[in-house]
Amino acid sequence: MNKAFFGMALAVVMVMSLYLTASYYNKTIRMDELEKCVSQSVKDSLYLDMKSDMKHTNETLKTNFITGLKERLKSKGDITVNIIKADGKKGLLSVEVIEKYSNLNGKEMEISTAKTAIIEQYKSK
DSSP: OHHHHHHHHHHHHHHHHHHHHHHHHHHHHHHHHHHHHHHHHHHHHHHHHHHSSSOOOHHHHHHHHHHHHHHHOOSOSEEEEEEEEEETTTTEEEEEEEEEEEOTTSOEEEEEEEEEEEOOOOOOO
């Protein structure tokens, strides 16, 4: 009887540790993907805006960022994008992205990242 109780307790501990490991891994993977996608989208939208011959408008910069982020992000979750500052003339883009997703047990989790980038365009003389 003692051995059966010990075996059941050990099985419960193992399942709990596997669940915690999977939850931590899931959060780490999502956070890493979110940070990389936001960083790359900010950088690409600024470079695209600076290289284009069109007027540098704030709306174009915002649209380029959101489009790039949609293309890159593969995880399923609710994404909220807050554009803190966008200035196409100065080459400035500051954003905050929040992702809400369901954990393995259905609990709502939230991760966020904020990135700011400034690009300078030098003119050759």
